[in-house]
Amino acid sequence: MLGALADDFTGATDLAMALVARGFRTVVSIGEAPSSASPASASPASADAVVVALKTRTIEPSQAVAASRDALRSLQEMGATQIYDKYCSTFDSTPRGNIGPVLDALMTDLGASLTVVVPSFPAAGRTVVNGQLYVHGTPLAESPMRHHPLTPMTDSDVPRLLAAQSSAVVRLVTLETVRAGVASVRAALDRFLEDEAVAVVVDAESEGDLVTIAAACADLPLITGGSGLALGLTGPGAPPVRLPARGGPQVVLAGSASVATMGQIEHARSRMPHRRLDLAELRQDFPAHVGSLVSWARSSWSSSPVLIYAVGDPSDVEAAVPDGAVPASELIERALAQLASDLADAGCRELIVAGGETSGAVVSALGVRELVIGQPVAAGVTWASGVSRGREMNLLLKSGNFGDVDLMSAAWGVLA
Numbered sequence: 001m002l003g004a005l006a007d008d009f010t011g012a013t014d015l016a017m018a019l020v021a022r023g024f025r026t027v028v029s030i031g032e033a034p035s036s037a038s039p040a041s042a043s044p045a046s047a048d049a050v051v052v053a054l055k056t057r058t059i060e061p062s063q064a065v066a067a068s069r070d071a072l073r074s075l076q077e078m079g080a081t082q083i084y085d086k087y088c089s090t091f092d093s094t095p096r097g098n099i100g101p102v103l104d105a106l107m108t109d110l111g112a113s114l115t116v117v118v119p120s121f122p123a124a125g126r127t128v129v130n131g132q133l134y135v136h137g138t139p140l141a142e143s144p145m146r147h148h149p150l151t152p153m154t155d156s157d158v159p160r161l162l163a164a165q166s167s168a169v170v171r172l173v174t175l176e177t178v179r180a181g182v183a184s185v186r187a188a189l190d191r192f193l194e195d196e197a198v199a200v201v202v203d204a205e206s207e208g209d210l211v212t213i214a215a216a217c218a219d220l221p222l223i224t225g226g227s228g229l230a231l232g233l234t235g236p237g238a239p240p241v242r243l244p245a246r247g248g249p250q251v252v253l254a255g256s257a258s259v260a261t262m263g264q265i266e267h268a269r270s271r272m273p274h275r276r277l278d279l280a281e282l283r284q285d286f287p288a289h290v291g292s293l294v295s296w297a298r299s300s301w302s303s304s305p306v307l308i309y310a311v312g313d314p315s316d317v318e319a320a321v322p323d324g325a326v327p328a329s330e331l332i333e334r335a336l337a338q339l340a341s342d343l344a345d346a347g348c349r350e351l352i353v354a355g356g357e358t359s360g361a362v363v364s365a366l367g368v369r370e371l372v373i374g375q376p377v378a379a380g381v382t383w384a385s386g387v388s389r390g391r392e393m394n395l396l397l398k399s400g401n402f403g404d405v406d407l408m409s410a411a412w413g414v415l416a
């Protein structure tokens with residue numbers, strides 16, 4: 001069995017959909033290893049891959065390490081023979097972590113002397129050449145990720161980013177070696193082996209490169225990267241699951257401030273009823289503001305999906321927290337989580353959530369323990385289903401920068 005841990009929930013479904021596409025019967029477990037009450041279609045006993053969805057990207061490094069170690073232990077108890085540490089294809093992190101500290105801890109616990117670091121995800125425009133991470137051809141530090149509210153990325157050099165937060169010796173394998181084939185990559189990795197733990201950043205520009213890298217890493221106890229590396233893995237050929245439409249009201253909750261999400265919000269605003277969360281009102285009377293949005297959604301959702309969002313324009317992002325106030329990110333995550341919970345109670349069984357941190361807050365509030373992966377929607381974006389308070393719900397957890405501009409209105413059609 002392949003055991004994986006993802007540092008956010010959208011990343012978990014991104015990886016799981018890649019594994020499903022490669023023939024793995026895959027279960028996504030929320031926050032911990034699966035229970036025995038998994039859906040029969042993907043019970044952990046019969047799973048070829050288990051992805052544990054964590055919310056560790058931006059928490060204290062020590063907490064991220066502890067949660068990742070717990071997840072590793074559970075995966076090992078379930079018989080995982082290789083571990084896949086999934087982080088963002090744009091290496092979202094701060095100089096303190098959490099990619100490095102988690103990688104260090106997993107290497108120690110697994111007794112791994114060497115691992116690879118492969119953020120590339122060419123289908124979503126993320127490539128690594130000479131250790132430099134590009135987003136649709138633009139260096140990461142010049143891309144909109146520079147202005148991310150929680151993990152602003154101001155350097156494009158993956159070895160340097162990693163070295164700042166990891167105690168492993170950091171090395172690089174360039175594209176030339178990758179293009180020379182599996183044996184060349186394997187030989188390069190072997191040459192880097194030394195007494196200390198070694199993390200090797202490996203260039204990849206195409207899916208063919210990722211297939212080569214995955215083959216060269218088949219024997220490593222730990223591999224790390226975005227979801228692209230999974231394209232080189234091969235499962236036993238389990239058929240994909242087709243989720244049914246659930247009927248009833250459809251809701252979009254967007255906490256992401258990413259450029260792609262803003263474009264999708266703008267597109268959706270001309271097609272569906274919409275409201276923006278008001279930070280001042282949330283600070284003044286949180287329950288009243290959330291309550292008014294619940295009433296508005298219920299009176300608006302009979303003939304169209306409804307959209308509630310946090311950021312429609314970059315100027316909506318709160319740069320500095322007013323003195324003594326709760327940070328905007330915390331308020332917005334709490335508000336969207338409460339809205340998801342109240343709207344599910346009011347009958348919503350189909351929900352799109354934009355943003356990884358946001359998805360973590362929403363899915364936890366819904367009490368969903370496991371996700372089954374259904375129909376793909378776009379690169380890295382998929383429908384999934386989970387049980388919330390005894391009811392099956394269809395959930396689409398969208399990474400901030402993923403999906404076409406019409407995703408918020410078009411994705412529902414994939415379920416029909």
Ligand SMILES: Nc1ncnc2c1ncn2[C@@H]1O[C@H](COP(=O)(O)OP(=O)(O)OP(=O)(O)O)[C@@H](O)[C@H]1O
Nearest residue numbers: 256258310317318328329332355356357358399400
């Ligand atoms: N107006 C705002 N001011 C400051 N922070 C905000 C504002 N609106 C939203 N946020 C916060 O920004 C963060 C966005 O992170 P989230 O992971 O949800 O989206 P993303 O980074 O675009 O997605 P992903 O991680 O999948 O790429 C959330 O914590 C959210 O609460």
Ligand SMILES: O=C(O)[C@@H](O)C(=O)CO
Nearest residue numbers: 011014088089226356399
């Ligand atoms: O790898 C990615 O880009 C996504 O799965 C993600 O983690 C964004 O939060």
